[in-house]
Amino acid sequence: MGPSSSNRFRILVPLLFLSVFSSSVNLIERELTAGAVLYLLPVSAGPVGVCYGRNANNLPTPIQAVALCKSKGITMVRLFDADPGVIQSFADTGISLSITISNSDITGIALDQNVADKWIGDNVLPYVPATSISSIAVGTEVLFTNVANLSAYIVPAMRNIFMSLKTNNLDTSVQVVSPNSMSVLSNSYPPSAGVFDPTITASIIIPMLSFLSQTGAPFMLNSYPYYAYVNDPTGVPLEYALFTSKAGVIDSNTQLHYTNLFDAQVDAVYAAMAAVNFTNIPVVVSETGWPSKGDSNERAANKQNAQTYNQNLINELVRDHAGTPMKPGLQVQAYIFALYNENLKPDPESERNFGIYFPDGSEVYPLNFYGGTGTVEVQNRTWCVARNDASNSSLQIALDYACGPGYANCNAIQEGGPCYEPNTYVNHASYAFNDFFQKSNMDPRACNFSGTANLTQRDPSYGSCIFYARNPSSGCLSSPQVFYYGFSALVTLLLLPVWRI
Numbered sequence: 001m002g003p004s005s006s007n008r009f010r011i012l013v014p015l016l017f018l019s020v021f022s023s024s025v026n027l028i029e030r031e032l033t034a035g036a037v038l039y040l041l042p043v044s045a046g047p048v049g050v051c052y053g054r055n056a057n058n059l060p061t062p063i064q065a066v067a068l069c070k071s072k073g074i075t076m077v078r079l080f081d082a083d084p085g086v087i088q089s090f091a092d093t094g095i096s097l098s099i100t101i102s103n104s105d106i107t108g109i110a111l112d113q114n115v116a117d118k119w120i121g122d123n124v125l126p127y128v129p130a131t132s133i134s135s136i137a138v139g140t141e142v143l144f145t146n147v148a149n150l151s152a153y154i155v156p157a158m159r160n161i162f163m164s165l166k167t168n169n170l171d172t173s174v175q176v177v178s179p180n181s182m183s184v185l186s187n188s189y190p191p192s193a194g195v196f197d198p199t200i201t202a203s204i205i206i207p208m209l210s211f212l213s214q215t216g217a218p219f220m221l222n223s224y225p226y227y228a229y230v231n232d233p234t235g236v237p238l239e240y241a242l243f244t245s246k247a248g249v250i251d252s253n254t255q256l257h258y259t260n261l262f263d264a265q266v267d268a269v270y271a272a273m274a275a276v277n278f279t280n281i282p283v284v285v286s287e288t289g290w291p292s293k294g295d296s297n298e299r300a301a302n303k304q305n306a307q308t309y310n311q312n313l314i315n316e317l318v319r320d321h322a323g324t325p326m327k328p329g330l331q332v333q334a335y336i337f338a339l340y341n342e343n344l345k346p347d348p349e350s351e352r353n354f355g356i357y358f359p360d361g362s363e364v365y366p367l368n369f370y371g372g373t374g375t376v377e378v379q380n381r382t383w384c385v386a387r388n389d390a391s392n393s394s395l396q397i398a399l400d401y402a403c404g405p406g407y408a409n410c411n412a413i414q415e416g417g418p419c420y421e422p423n424t425y426v427n428h429a430s431y432a433f434n435d436f437f438q439k440s441n442m443d444p445r446a447c448n449f450s451g452t453a454n455l456t457q458r459d460p461s462y463g464s465c466i467f468y469a470r471n472p473s474s475g476c477l478s479s480p481q482v483f484y485y486g487f488s489a490l491v492t493l494l495l496l497p498v499w500r501i
Helices: 014-022 062-071 084-089 103-111 113-123 150-167 198-215 225-231 261-275 303-318 392-403 425-439 479-500
Strands: 048-052 076-079 096-101 132-138 175-177 185-187 219-222 283-288 333-337 383-386 453-456
Touching: 048 303, 062 084, 076 333, 096 103, 103 113, 103 150, 113 150, 132 150, 150 175, 150 198, 175 198, 185 261, 219 261, 225 261, 261 283, 261 303, 303 333, 383 425, 392 425, 425 453
Parallel strands: 048 076, 048 333, 076 096, 096 132, 132 175, 219 283, 283 333
Antiparallel strands: 383 453
16 A cells, blocks of 8 residues: 555655654665765665675775675675685675685595585684675686596585585575586577587586585576677677667577577576476576776777676666566576776786776776666666665655655645555655656766666656656756755755764
8 A cells, every 4th residue: 555645755844854764773874976865775786796806915905895895785795715804804794695615625525524514614604694604606617627627526515515504504594506607508599509518418517407406506607798799799799798789689499589698698508407407496697797998909898898787787687577588587696796906817907807996995987786877877868766676664765855855846746646646655756756866967876765766768657647857968957956955965964963862
């Protein structure tokens, strides 16, 4: 049931806004950005995390990295080791951590259960449950490594680690996985023809899939459309790799339409698993990303492409109809590589520039982990609407801000107004959010509301309820007006500590 006619957002004043927010213990982080947007709710960004690589000698402390992740709403982080100081830093943060067993430790763990038990005793038991360890990655891209016979030990090692977790009653909370590159497929095009490399299918892939199926763990895939484009720039259009293709690709076998290579790579793995009779294992993308800088011959490695790929990836995964053409109802999780640029990685230059942050903590380029457009300018008529999956309580708090200190014109959603019906939180919040967004010069950062809002280019107007949208080329509010809205929000923010006292 929607909000009643007596709901708070109908008669709001700034002090009421302060009262509502001062009663919420968990409203910790505040950020005032252009367009006077206050991001106050501890809402997680969703199915997109980051890989926290540390192959560098100039990185901030793990505590600073944790603070950075929290400020972006990131709730999933993948480590490439099991460093005790880093694991401890994520304690009591609500961030789920995936830790890694190094390739060099796999053989010993596979051959001796006691070695597996010791690894769990040293790297997991001292930190849970304070640190939320969601998975243990046994190695990284073990298959096709140059180490003799290492691939043969991967599944036995996974089994021994699982048995140790089971002994300690952690088998239902910590998954055992092993990330794989796209090279485990001998064919990936079209996606429906995806098939595993026959040299490893019977000996390694099927035992691994059997283990994952039995334990409920996902198949971990490192998916890099960047490398697919670089290796075949004539066969792989750049737009298809960057999620910006309008034409896309039609799978000739299934007639499914693919608008991006990321979905196609994930579905190729689903097809390969189905070909060996495994249809119940989800795919999690353990690494994906795009470099922001490269050598002179790496022209695709630039900030614009990196931001476009990663932001579009986030948008693709957090939208309401998440999934792939082959699995439309199954949301894909992914980890963006990487949190920081890493200066000790080997050539080429692009390898050192996959980070979304510089070591000093400044952005290489902005990303909105809640979905949206970062700070990319709006080019067409655009509206800001509430997300259908946002909770009513989150929408109510956001409404209180938009219609109160945000000075959105909410008359149309009052009882008897043209936009009152349907009397739902989503409908009323959408109208208020959009009014605020338009008054904020259509700055994409003004369409967030703690992750409860998204941009759309589909006109949400209906009947006599008109959602106003400015034409970007015609100009928006003058700078004094923008200052007024920003100043009012700033005053509210400054008064908040006083109100609490």
